[in-house]
Amino acid sequence: MSVELPKLGGKFIQMEDEIGSMASIIGASIGGLKSMTATSGPGISLMQENIGYAVITETPCLIVNVQRGGPSTGLPTMPSQGDILQARWGTHGDHPIITIYPHTVPEIFEETIRSVELSEKYRIPVILLLDEVIGHMREKIDIEKVDKNKSFKRKTPDVPNEWFFPYERNSSGVPAFADFGEGYRYHITGLVHDVDGFPTSKPDQIDAFMKRMFRKIDDNLDDILDWEEYELEDSEYMILAAGCVARSAKQAIRTLRDEHGIKIGLLRPKTIWPFISSVLIDKAQDKKKIFVPEMNMGQLLLPTQRFASSICDILPFNKINGEAIYPHELVSFIRRNI
Amino acid sequence: MSVELPKLGGKFIQMEDEIGSMASIIGASIGGLKSMTATSGPGISLMQENIGYAVITETPCLIVNVQRGGPSTGLPTMPSQGDILQARWGTHGDHPIITIYPHTVPEIFEETIRSVELSEKYRIPVILLLDEVIGHMREKIDIEKVDKNKSFKRKTPDVPNEWFFPYERNSSGVPAFADFGEGYRYHITGLVHDVDGFPTSKPDQIDAFMKRMFRKIDDNLDDILDWEEYELEDSEYMILAAGCVARSAKQAIRTLRDEHGIKIGLLRPKTIWPFISSVLIDKAQDKKKIFVPEMNMGQLLLPTQRFASSICDILPFNKINGEAIYPHELVSFIRRNI
Amino acid sequence: MGKKRYEIRLSGSGGQGMILGGVILAEAAAIHDGINATQTQSYGPEARVGASKSEVIISDGEILFPKTSDLDVLLCLTQKAAQEYIDDLKEDGILIIDSYYVGNVPSKYKNIYKIPFSQIANKEFNTTLVVNIIALGAICAATGCVSEKALFEAVKARVPKGTQEINEKAARLGIKLVKEQK
Amino acid sequence: MGKKRYEIRLSGSGGQGMILGGVILAEAAAIHDGINATQTQSYGPEARVGASKSEVIISDGEILFPKTSDLDVLLCLTQKAAQEYIDDLKEDGILIIDSYYVGNVPSKYKNIYKIPFSQIANKEFNTTLVVNIIALGAICAATGCVSEKALFEAVKARVPKGTQEINEKAARLGIKLVKEQK
Amino acid sequence: MEKNVVHKYLRKNKKFPHIWCPGCGHGVIMSSMLRAIDKQGLDRDDVAVVSGIGCSSRTPTYVDFNTIHTTHGRALAFATGLKLAKPDMTVIVVMGDGDAVGIGGNHFIHAARRNMDLKVIVYNNNIYGMTGGQASPTTPSGKKATTARYGNIERSFDICELAKATGAVYVARSTSYHVQALEKYIHRSLSKKGFTVVEAMTHCPTTYGRLNKIKEPVAGMIYQKDHFIMKAAWDKLPEEKREGKFPMGEFVDIEKTDFVSKYLRLIEANKE
Amino acid sequence: MEKNVVHKYLRKNKKFPHIWCPGCGHGVIMSSMLRAIDKQGLDRDDVAVVSGIGCSSRTPTYVDFNTIHTTHGRALAFATGLKLAKPDMTVIVVMGDGDAVGIGGNHFIHAARRNMDLKVIVYNNNIYGMTGGQASPTTPSGKKATTARYGNIERSFDICELAKATGAVYVARSTSYHVQALEKYIHRSLSKKGFTVVEAMTHCPTTYGRLNKIKEPVAGMIYQKDHFIMKAAWDKLPEEKREGKFPMGEFVDIEKTDFVSKYLRLIEANKE
Amino acid sequence: MDKKIEFYESWCKGCGICAAFCPKGAITMDKMAGKPVFDEEKCIACGLCELRCPDYAVIIKKKDKE
Amino acid sequence: MDKKIEFYESWCKGCGICAAFCPKGAITMDKMAGKPVFDEEKCIACGLCELRCPDYAVIIKKKDKE
């Protein structure tokens, strides 16, 4: 980044810590730039306070988190999926958020673009969650396939200064964003605020603000959610997995189908937050069992149980020893448990 | 604290920020003291990295979080229950944790003592989650009732230096803690470590360490979990609520029973993490509906749905306008929904 | 007292000692009368300039919901406080106002004590610092929510050493003023 | 190639260019041969002192699981690397070792190429810097996992300008050395 | 037309009086800032005022510029991002003492080191005002705070010294009493490129004053009048007479290329 | 019996050689520290070595004391808590330059301000070594790092100056080449009460060296030999000859009561 | 000197700063009302009260300047 | 002078520092093995190689001191 950005007129700065990094990308976004930061492990915990600030001020920005094993310093450069629920709940105070979880290097490329787009469109920070396995891997990207003309500008105000409400409640739920310096002199604050951007402690204004913050996401799940179905059509069993575990799962499915004749498929959320609950409920209907393999003690398992435990049996497979889940482990676990 | 502690020979220090506060109580605990810090809102997000450090190094300490409204600066000094899931998942990396949620001032007193006890006994940070309503309230404490002779010393090593393994895998799952300066010169690290305290990247050692960290909690739920049942005996309906919302719920139950003849009771987790899942499953069996009122968009709701949605209907009641939930609101919501 | 739950709000401007007043009242009930009481107050920067309030709930039973919703008693020392809070008072609740500062109040309230607290304090004690204590006396006499003895003890325990006597006098004066209006 | 999925690990000590080697091999397959390839490596402080490794998976189908589990080919340039990694090689896998540094290897492996890479590099090119490229040539010839043309192109694209010729020579030498042993 | 320069820049859609306590020095600092901005003749669309959290940090709410009320201690980091995005904008960063050198100390020294072109105004009331009077890193030794009831046992920071040691190109100190000098220094800082710091000593009757027996606003200002001495006089003062007195004036005024200018050159040199 | 003082303090249950790269200066600093501890005659049970995260922070793993490897930048805050709990323990804090004044800068200046009795040794290799060579706040302007490929455009911190400005009672600098002076300064710092800082310049062949063409360990040490000049000589050096050279020696050596001593007095005075 | 003193009472919080530091003693505080009272005669329009008022409640206009 | 040079080869990483700064040129690096070779004759037991070895692989003992 520090090498490439200047060539393109972009800006790179190495801040003193991750708190500062998170703060500065918000500042840059307010100034009208698309901005991002990246970290692994401890850094993401330090960013939490200001992630909440981006949520409440509705400032678009992208946070990349390459997960490592263990809490704290843990297992640097070893794979894990320990930050899935932190991505949802890491900052204090109730809030919505979007988290995207690609599973190949080319998909990282595509989903980074989609993440920025969602972030700008819904004025919300987006976390791009990666696995170390894929974060430290080279894989083929067919750059030709990427639509380079696709561009997304944030929605900016189309009314004169005096009529501009920075946090107006419009039908889309997403107010226009006035970049600083464009003549709309308004106020941005991490306090709960009213449509005019100024702090409020009036229950009805608080309620309206908070509800809109959730509504802008809940009302647009069709656009925000994304997932892959792999060999699910005729399946009796289903694996639910994300990130690199989904690759192991696919490999396992190949073996299970080809060598053992077991009808099994994969449901892979690409958007993990908000969760693909209705898709899961739909797909779970005709399944005998759902397997949830994860490199943690069970995190995607929680929403899966929440939404599908009344539909069918759910079996977690958890591995937290710093290794990836091998396809053969999954094959034998599944064969033992059907 | 700054006034009282010196009188008792205790130590108080105001650190430069909450990161430092969290770090210093861990340092003090390693030095053999019982230690705590307290915050509200943003501070708890800043503490997350080092909370993870306390988890992985198994250092006892107490963190008090008086919740405020909204993400970020939000609604200072206004009540909310927005940090319930953050208390569980706020730090990066999969990990266990204990969170206690009292609902009256005298209970804060008792539960603070219990929290410190649990923290020392299981070598884990304990979060004491409070509501602003109760955090900023005066209420009667019958100090006579408190057992002052109750004292708990952490388990210290009872073998000579050379035979001491700071992270041994014993039957209890909790290794003895050697305070620094007592002759056991060992190493403490936030990296995943083996029984000798030194970092490891061997899958079997990692696995054993991580599993023990979870097991020491899972195996002792009987001791760690606590809850109150209020008018639950003959109830057809159940409210599940914690903290000050449980007080509104009790008041509402009085009205519903006394004035409307509705058989309804309350299940109130005092320990919220780990969740009282088996208790909930047990109590839910003969209920028609479970109501889950919260000052957030639904957080305790999640484990409730996860464990009980296949047993009975679950109805959330959420309020996020900076006000407490009034008993009459609950009364009318419940009457409308039964 | 004849009531299980009694909701009281003291309101005035910052610096009039409303919070200390609430604490004393709650302690009179909880410690000296031996029944239950809670006290809450509003915090935050807004509390510094605008109206300041302190709430006390007294009950001989368990106090469940700790916020007030239907006030039994409202004390207002300023017009601003009156404007802000008067709607929370029950129709049959007791309203105690500083009659020098608080002008109109809704006609629906019948149980009103009008006392020019600040002026009296200035006249009798040559300071407005005791206004909150006079008001506590008034509340005690108007409602009986705490016993006079408990109030005196609670006052003595909380006010600075050396001012205990004058504060007890202030409390007694408050009681007298209400009794005169009864 | 006749195989759908081909797992290759290059191992040696830090500084022997194993990572660059892996990248070149993967690019030869993915960019120049137009099939699929992934490349991974170990990171972290330990990687600096101990054995260094780089893994490449080549497949004409989709590469699902991106980590190696059963190696088809293992290159070991040091005894330490051989000790650490040899167990991951399939019984019918191909083992390529620097015969000057690597001594004993388990007898179960039959497809072994023993080449004194460093000595040859020193002798032919007067530098050990091209050891990794000679080794790539050897892998190419021993396995056919990438075409020779693709390998040369990939090498040329990755090595510093000015060293392209000598590096291509090194690759050719590797190919020749294996062919001689076949 | 507005009645005076201060009113000219106050937000029309905000209710006044502001939220600060009666007689709080923060209001005086804010008006000095507004007059300095006016004197500098900046287009208000090209001015941003960024704050952290605290009483002082309520400033952005009231002034009619592009304003951000960020998180506690992080204002400089937000401002750094904004400045990178908008190199031509004048970015003023107002912070309390706790904000600036307590929780925010690291961003302060690094922004100074980098020479980010940010105009810092520290409202120094020697205490955490908003949260009721905890000690700040500038609470003088021996003085009281809610977290230092027995008198502060810590040494206190000299913010100007810190700014100087870490690389600021302009550093000055004045007080809410010495309001003309204050305006002059802020104006001076606005006209310089690079990291500038004006430390505005402000009296806080409600917390610092109450705890340290300077309860009345007027007393707070008299204290400033008596205890702050111009640098020139201070330098001549014998050591033993300095006790309890503080220097004010301009401490640093040097030229150094700022970070963003250097970065823009780097882009120019490497653009494809 | 151990063969020499260094071996005496190495952990018997750890495998050597250590994890540092061949020729890395960190090993030299660690042995200097061990010799200084030995000279000071401390009981090893009463010594704690606390670090943050980084190559330098691997030190605690190897030495036979009470050791903590904390989180990045926070070592001083952990050490502060430990020192409060164990006032008589000698708490040595080893940090990298990034650790100490990058992410950890705020704890550094506040521990100095408070005069916490902590013995800081900064292993300064002018870069983030462990993570592969990102610029640190001490990377000299113009030098390269993975995040400053075009040469660092930021000004760099002088750690000794920062320590001095913020209140340390003892400040000294030496290098992994000037190993005898290094040992002497560390020993001196161990014998003082209060916040002490020894900045140990260390050569890092693998990252800083590789990026800045001082790849060989020996070259790194020769650089130190040629570029670091004793303070006395430095002070006499004309400005134009200072370019590219750095002073070493003892910069601060004063007496001030430390925080914990003051706190213990406060307890004594107010104990019930 | 011709001048005009504008005073916005509802913005004034009665802190007394204007009165305390008026070089001519032209301002006195009305104790009961807690607000300043200006003596136009004594005032020399130095503007210090305007500069120091924390609540922007005083404006001193020199007429000759307009 | 009577002295003993102890060298722990398995700890030595062959950095060459000892050799480069030996004041007497008593150490040379064996290029093939990448390890130092000590010339006891030249050595004056100044101990500098021991002090500077980053891997604690050399110990110089002065016999007369024992």
Ligand SMILES: Cc1ncc(C[n+]2csc(CCOP(=O)(O)OP(=O)(O)O)c2C)c(N)n1
């Ligand atoms: C991370 C975080 N910690 C603590 C707080 C609580 N807090 C709000 S303002 C403040 C201190 C303000 O002091 P200062 O910066 O000096 O400003 P002042 O109010 O004195 O003007 C604190 C500690 C917070 N908002 N965020």
Ligand SMILES: Cc1ncc(C[n+]2csc(CCOP(=O)(O)OP(=O)(O)O)c2C)c(N)n1
């Ligand atoms: C909060 C956090 N941010 C980033 C990292 C990654 N990290 C590990 S070590 C390091 C820098 C080390 O540099 P320095 O402190 O100078 O030590 P050195 O390795 O150079 O000795 C970084 C950024 C981390 N572990 N934690």
Ligand code: SF4
């Ligand atoms: S608390 Fe102090 S700083 Fe804050 S507004 Fe009041 S007087 Fe001003």
Ligand code: SF4
């Ligand atoms: S990277 Fe540098 S500092 Fe780290 S061990 Fe290697 S040489 Fe030493």
Ligand code: SF4
């Ligand atoms: S200075 Fe301003 S606020 Fe204070 S009394 Fe005078 S006019 Fe009123």
Ligand code: SF4
């Ligand atoms: S302008 Fe000057 S003289 Fe006139 S009232 Fe104000 S301070 Fe006094």
Ligand code: SF4
């Ligand atoms: S200095 Fe030490 S590690 Fe380096 S070559 Fe000499 S003996 Fe070996």
Ligand code: SF4
């Ligand atoms: S002791 Fe001195 S003279 Fe002898 S080998 Fe070592 S450095 Fe050379």
Ligand SMILES: [Mg+2]
């Ligand atoms: Mg302050």
Ligand SMILES: [Mg+2]
């Ligand atoms: Mg470093």
